[in-house]
Amino acid sequence: MNGGPSGFNNASVTKTFVISCLVFTIFFGIKGRSNNFGFSHQDFFQKPRLWKLIVSVFAFSSTPELMFGVYLLYYFRVFERQIGSNKYSVFILFSVIVSLLLELLAVSLLKDPSVNLLTFGPYGLIFASFVPFYFDIPVSTMFRVFGVRFSDKSFIYLAGLQLLFSSWKRSILPGICGILAGSLYRLNVFRIRRIKFPDFVTSFFSRLSWPSTGSPPAPSTRNVVGSVPSYPGHQVENSLWWFQRTYPSLIASAIEPPEDSIAMLVSMGFDRNSARQALVQARNDVNVATNILLEAQSH
Structure with a gap:
C-alpha cells in the first residue's frame, strides 16, 4: 500500500x-x-x-x-x-x-x-x-x-x-x-x-515546489484540479455508452486507460470500474477523471 x-x-x-x-x-x-x-x-x-x-x-x-x-x-x-x-x-x-x-x-x-x-x-x-x-x-x-x-x-x-x-x-x-x-x-x-482558499494560494505552492521525482503524471491538456467542467454521474455513463456504440474500436485502443492511472484513482478510494469509466470519459486525464468521480459522489 x-x-x-x-x-x-x-x-x-x-x-x-x-x-x-x-x-x-x-x-x-x-x-x-x-x-x-x-x-x-x-x-x-x-x-x-x-x-x-x-x-x-x-x-x-x-x-x-x-x-x-x-x-x-x-x-x-x-x-x-x-x-x-x-x-x-x-x-x-x-x-x-x-x-x-x-x-x-x-x-x-x-x-x-x-x-x-x-x-x-x-x-x-x-x-x-x-x-x-x-x-x-x-x-x-x-x-x-x-x-x-x-x-x-x-x-x-x-x-x-x-x-x-x-x-x-x-x-x-x-x-x-x-x-x-x-x-x-x-x-x-x-x-x-x-471553505476554499483563493486559487493563487495553491498555485503558489505549485510554483514553489521543486521538480517532482517519481513517475510522470498522465498526459493532460488541463492539469489543475477544479479548472475543468464537472459532470454528474449519469452523464458519465450515458456518454460512455454513446461513445462505445459509435466508436467501439477506439474504446479498445485509443483511450483504454493505463493501469497506473486506474490504480491511482482506486488508491483514492474510488471503485475500480467507476475509475475506468471516468478515465475513458476524461480521455485518460487523471485530474479530469477525479473531478468527474467527485462530482458523481456529490449527487
Whole structure:
C-alpha cells in the first residue's frame, strides 16, 4: 500500500510541507536548538511567542520521529490528490490550529508536570489524517502473521503508533488532539469542508515546489484540479455508452486507460470500474477523471 503512484505528482502542498519539515528539523538540529521548541501554556499567555509555535509545527524533535513523520506525511498525500490542493490546504490549516488549541486546553486542565512541555512537530496534521485514512481508504489485501490477521493498512497504523508513543505523554497528547481535530473536520464543523482558499494560494505552492521525482503524471491538456467542467454521474455513463456504440474500436485502443492511472484513482478510494469509466470519459486525464468521480459522489 503506497498511497498511489510514487513521487509528489498532483501533491504540491504535501511536497512543500514535507520539505519544510526536513529543512526545519535538520537546521535546528544542527544548531542544537531543537530542544527549545517544545511548548506549554506559558507560550500562549505569559510569554507569547508566535514564531516558536510556527517553527514547532514543522520541526521534529529527533531523527526517528522525523523518519516516521515524513513517511506518514508522504503517504497521506493521497488525500491531497483526492480532494485537491486547495481543500487540502484548508485541512492542514484547520488541523494545525485546532490541535494546538486543544493541546493548550488539555495542558491547562491537566496541570501535569510531565506533560507541561509538549513535544513538537506536525502531530496535529499527521494524526488528523488518520481519521479519513480509517474511514475512506479501503483495505485491498489481507494476510496472516503467526495466525494474526493483518491488512495492508496495518503498516500505516504501526508507523502511527510508533510516532504516538515516541515521547510518551509528551507525544500522546498532541496525537490525541490531532485525531480530535480530524474528527471535527470530518463532521464538517462550521462547514469547514466547503471553505476554499483563493486559487493563487495553491498555485503558489505549485510554483514553489521543486521538480517532482517519481513517475510522470498522465498526459493532460488541463492539469489543475477544479479548472475543468464537472459532470454528474449519469452523464458519465450515458456518454460512455454513446461513445462505445459509435466508436467501439477506439474504446479498445485509443483511450483504454493505463493501469497506473486506474490504480491511482482506486488508491483514492474510488471503485475500480467507476475509475475506468471516468478515465475513458476524461480521455485518460487523471485530474479530469477525479473531478468527474467527485462530482458523481456529490449527487
